[in-house]
Amino acid sequence: MSHVLVGGELVVALSGGVGGAKLALGLSRILPAEELLVVANTGDDFEHLGLTICPDIDTLTYALAGLDNPATGWGRRDETWSFMETIATLGGADWFRLGDRDLALHVERTRRLGAGQSLSQITADVCRRLGVGPRVLPMSDDRVRTRVRSESGWIDFQDYFVRQQCRPVVQQLAFTGAADARPQPEVMAALAGGNVRAVVICPSNPFISIEPILAVPGLRAALDNCGAPVVAVSPIVDGRAVKGPTAKMMQELGLPVSSASVAARYGDLLDGYVVDAGDAGGIRAKLHVTSTLMTTLEDREALAREVLGFADRLR
Amino acid sequence: MSHVLVGGELVVALSGGVGGAKLALGLSRILPAEELLVVANTGDDFEHLGLTICPDIDTLTYALAGLDNPATGWGRRDETWSFMETIATLGGADWFRLGDRDLALHVERTRRLGAGQSLSQITADVCRRLGVGPRVLPMSDDRVRTRVRSESGWIDFQDYFVRQQCRPVVQQLAFTGAADARPQPEVMAALAGGNVRAVVICPSNPFISIEPILAVPGLRAALDNCGAPVVAVSPIVDGRAVKGPTAKMMQELGLPVSSASVAARYGDLLDGYVVDAGDAGGIRAKLHVTSTLMTTLEDREALAREVLGFADRLR
Numbered sequence A, B: 001m002s003h004v005l006v007g008g009e010l011v012v013a014l015s016g017g018v019g020g021a022k023l024a025l026g027l028s029r030i031l032p033a034e035e036l037l038v039v040a041n042t043g044d045d046f047e048h049l050g051l052t053i054c055p056d057i058d059t060l061t062y063a064l065a066g067l068d069n070p071a072t073g074w075g076r077r078d079e080t081w082s083f084m085e086t087i088a089t090l091g092g093a094d095w096f097r098l099g100d101r102d103l104a105l106h107v108e109r110t111r112r113l114g115a116g117q118s119l120s121q122i123t124a125d126v127c128r129r130l131g132v133g134p135r136v137l138p139m140s141d142d143r144v145r146t147r148v149r150s151e152s153g154w155i156d157f158q159d160y161f162v163r164q165q166c167r168p169v170v171q172q173l174a175f176t177g178a179a180d181a182r183p184q185p186e187v188m189a190a191l192a193g194g195n196v197r198a199v200v201i202c203p204s205n206p207f208i209s210i211e212p213i214l215a216v217p218g219l220r221a222a223l224d225n226c227g228a229p230v231v232a233v234s235p236i237v238d239g240r241a242v243k244g245p246t247a248k249m250m251q252e253l254g255l256p257v258s259s260a261s262v263a264a265r266y267g268d269l270l271d272g273y274v275v276d277a278g279d280a281g282g283i284r285a286k287l288h289v290t291s292t293l294m295t296t297l298e299d300r301e302a303l304a305r306e307v308l309g310f311a312d313r314l315r
Helices: A018-030 A055-065 A082-089 A100-114 A119-129 A157-163 A185-192 A206-214 A219-224 A246-252 A259-269 A297-314 B018-030 B055-065 B082-089 B100-114 B119-129 B157-163 B185-191 B206-214 B219-224 B246-252 B259-269 B297-314
Strands: A010-015 A036-040 A046-048 A051-053 A135-138 A145-150 A153-156 A172-176 A196-201 A230-233 A272-275 A286-289 B010-015 B036-040 B046-048 B051-053 B135-138 B145-150 B153-156 B172-176 B196-201 B230-233 B272-275 B286-289
Touching: A010 A018, A010 A185, A010 A206, A018 A036, A018 A055, A018 A297, A036 A055, A036 A185, A046 A157, A051 A100, A055 A119, A055 A135, A082 A100, A082 B100, A100 A119, A100 B082, A100 B100, A119 A135, A135 A185, A145 A157, A153 A157, A172 A206, A185 A219, A196 A297, A206 A219, A206 A246, A206 A259, A219 A259, A230 A259, A230 A297, A259 A272, A272 A297, A286 A297, B010 B018, B010 B185, B010 B206, B018 B036, B018 B055, B018 B297, B036 B055, B036 B185, B046 B157, B051 B100, B055 B119, B055 B135, B082 B100, B100 B119, B119 B135, B135 B185, B145 B157, B153 B157, B172 B206, B185 B219, B196 B297, B206 B219, B206 B246, B206 B259, B219 B259, B230 B259, B230 B297, B259 B272, B272 B297, B286 B297
Parallel strands: A010 A036, A010 A196, A036 A135, A196 A230, A230 A272, A272 A286, B010 B036, B010 B196, B036 B135, B196 B230, B230 B272, B272 B286
Antiparallel strands: A046 A051, A145 A153, A145 A172, B046 B051, B145 B153, B145 B172
16 A cells, blocks of 8 residues: 655654544544554554454554544444453453454454565555555564563563553563564655654653654654654643553653653654643743643544644744 | 273264264263263364364364354354454455354464364363363364365365355365374274274264264274274255255265265264165165154254164164
8 A cells, every 4th residue: 555645744643552542533633644644553562362463553543443442442332242251261361351343353464464464564454444544554564562571570561551450560661572673664755755744742651652663773763854843742631641551650660750751751852742731841842731631532633733733833 | 181981881973063963962961971972073174264163073062062053053152243244344254154252262272272282182171161071072183174176176175165155066075184194092092992882973974074084094993993883873864965065965976865875985884874764775784764853952862862772782
């Protein structure tokens, strides 16, 4: 699948899980499809029940297709659970909840990966079939796996995140395979194309959603050198993470739970930073203060507009 | 899983699909669990969507567990179809209908096979978990695959059977891998144990259900030499097959559609043959004529009693 851009500019968004998918959806609703490219974290992909599962790609895809489950924040809406009920009776692993409809994507993706298709190809085809207009691409077609070290040693990310429900105290994170991973070529071509309007770092967990993307050799430099402003949206609102273990991780890693801590992680990469009122202290990047909480669809669109407007003013 | 028999005798039943599972269920209801061993055909096993699917083992297991779907003759009762609906929207193959509950067994079995467990181990564990008392064992833990030759060449059995709904005219059958397959060791040990009461060849399609079992080197001889009478139940009633392509295949292979044709396939292996009234002509084995149609649960039990009583008289 190739997109030929004639004249139009491109917004490149980096996204992890639910928060990222919310802003990506907002961006998708205010931009023509061909002007948005979303780069998804694959560090929390994992192999489970013999299937390759890509939670962040799927959260993005379902959100952009309008198939996401607003009640859970993961999986699909109108889901059924017969598979999960049954696999428990067979002694299979049931700690990672896979709905019957969601499962179809994992089975079909695993089959196609086994047949030699790349994750990018599969993701593009799934997006096309589900009616997703913007490009969604993995940060790499090579395998990168986030690992978490706690006092009981190194464990896989989903073991930490889902099976142990983020209970272990995080001492260190590693992105296994990242050093040898090749950045997704279409992403690199887009960044080198000279027509990037803005790079948007979505309000995802910096440690487990964005840093795996930045750890792929060449990607951070390509973002830095693409000629467009790099603008992040802080995932911290009122000194707390909107969702997930971001705040708990920051505490465990000895960092203040603040938007400034997140900005410090991104360092010189940032040209601008969008923060919620009350979280604006101690940040070196240019700031745009606005409400960053995305509850409704209108919130998502409004924040997307604010972020792009701010980025345009930074050019 | 091992069964230690103290004194009791053993009925060994060979079974393929639905007809076989019906009689196996009848046998399971009139025998103590430890006195029944059902040997399942694996020739129609296949790999689909990256999963290893074992239709005959599963039909047997579900029937013996009371989980079979009486409306379809395959799959599970109380089934849902979200997976199948969704995989079609993703461009995945939907010609082989996999219910959400049924799918759990295929996913878990495939995972365990990948982890090095044998099909026998997996089947025994699934039976235990689903409350199936009698032993169900595959004819072999090695891969045997039935192939069908028609005028358009050789195709996989499930391609013929399900995808093309038995439309191709069968010219020849082959059991790929059978010549190198090792018979399941527990089956061989049981047959060599000197305490077999009867071998029952269930009313399954001889060409695609029973002959793959007999094609595993050593199995036919072990059945022949186990010291117990071998009694088959004809799958033909009133000159027609009760279910499936048996009659169509017989015509295409140039055989009369009769119980005698089936008996001729089994040849000297048979000591006795149970046929429906009106299908008793031209058969060399000792005959027992009775109603072989199994509609109700009582029919299954009654036929099982008739078959065992007949076998006992042949000893």
